[in-house]
Amino acid sequence: MFHYDGGLKLTRADLAVDFKRRMPRGFISHAHNDHMARHQYALCTPATARLYHHRLGVRDVLELPYRTPIEWGGLRLTTFPAGHCLGSAMLLAEDGDQSLLYSGDFKLAESATSERAELPKANIFVLESTYGQPAYRFAPRAELVGQLIECCRAALTRGQTPVIEAYALGKAQEVTKLLTSHGIGVLQTPPVYEISLVYQACGVDLGNFVRFEGLPRDGHALVAPPGRHRGSNLQGIRRPCRIAVTGWSLDSNSHRRYGFDHAIPLSDHADFNELLEAVERVDAREVHCTHGPESFVDELRNRGINAYRLGVPASRRERMLF
Numbered sequence: 001m002f003h004y005d006g007g008l009k010l011t012r013a014d015l016a017v018d019f020k021r022r023m024p025r026g027f028i029s030h031a032h033n034d035h036m037a038r039h040q041y042a043l044c045t046p047a048t049a050r051l052y053h054h055r056l057g058v059r060d061v062l063e064l065p066y067r068t069p070i071e072w073g074g075l076r077l078t079t080f081p082a083g084h085c086l087g088s089a090m091l092l093a094e095d096g097d098q099s100l101l102y103s104g105d106f107k108l109a110e111s112a113t114s115e116r117a118e119l120p121k122a123n124i125f126v127l128e129s130t131y132g133q134p135a136y137r138f139a140p141r142a143e144l145v146g147q148l149i150e151c152c153r154a155a156l157t158r159g160q161t162p163v164i165e166a167y168a169l170g171k172a173q174e175v176t177k178l179l180t181s182h183g184i185g186v187l188q189t190p191p192v193y194e195i196s197l198v199y200q201a202c203g204v205d206l207g208n209f210v211r212f213e214g215l216p217r218d219g220h221a222l223v224a225p226p227g228r229h230r231g232s233n234l235q236g237i238r239r240p241c242r243i244a245v246t247g248w249s250l251d252s253n254s255h256r257r258y259g260f261d262h263a264i265p266l267s268d269h270a271d272f273n274e275l276l277e278a279v280e281r282v283d284a285r286e287v288h289c290t291h292g293p294e295s296f297v298d299e300l301r302n303r304g305i306n307a308y309r310l311g312v313p314a315s316r317r318e319r320m321l322f
């Protein structure tokens with residue numbers, strides 16, 4: 001059904017799945033840069049197609065709306081929401097005999113800006129297991145959202161500008177939506193703002209957000225991509241309160257090391273418990289893990305699951321990027 005060629009390939013359809021290098025036929029699970037390339041012909045959901053065009057230029061795409069099977073390359077292909085960012089999808093491939101569910105980045109908990117994940121059952125489950133260690137168990141989402149809002153309100157009361165560092169695609173829009181729905185206006189740096197316009201065009205209302213022109217505004221927080229602005233156009237923000245929003249916040253003292261005032265583990269990835277839950281729900285007879293730590297495969301085997309590693313383990317640095 002599949003083989004490994006520097007990434008997952010669906011053999012019969014010769015379809016490369018989430019390859020970072022250009023391929024003749026590539027499925028793109030979502031529009032983060034570590035999951036796509038300028039493929040000759042790409043398959044993805046309509047929202048991912050818009051984001052793909054935005055990031056890499058307009059290219060040939062076959063759109064696969066959620067829950068709408070197509071026959072393609074000798075396979076029946078269906079996408080399901082992955083809950084990670086707008087348009088993110090899992091791919092179910094069936095050949096009449098076996099079924100394989102592929103999941104790139106996903107999250108089971110609700111999100112303010114993407115559809116909640118759905119997990120069909122399959123014989124084979126291939127998944128990214130980024131936070132596959134017991135240390136990565138996130139507190140309930142409502143609690144983390146509460147922390148974020150409190151941090152921002154307290155900073156504004158002190159006369160500071162909350163500067164929330166979040167990936168330009170996905171996390172930045174979710175943070176924006178959370179803040180604006182709690183009455184906090186949002187400034188966005190240009191890369192974030194442009195992607196937010198794509199979200200709006202896809203029908204995701206992000207509330208009161210404006211493009212950052214170099215100066216703070218009363219009652220507004222700033223959302224910027226991580227680490228890209230040092231010494232640049234944030235100089236107009238004289239009293240920043242820097243807030244990191246990432247699952248890696250659970251690493252002890254990591255935020256102080258990078259100069260953050262607060263770090264909140266509000267993630268758009270499944271935590272350790274959600275990874276286990278996903279494996280249980282898909283109920284596959286074999287599970288293949290990518291990107292996560294080696295120990296997650298052992299964890300599954302200890303639980304009696306027929307689990308394997310697919311490809312070489314990603315370095316921690318690689319896992320941190322998206």
Ligand SMILES: [Zn+2]
Nearest residue numbers: 030032105322
């Ligand atoms: Zn991602």
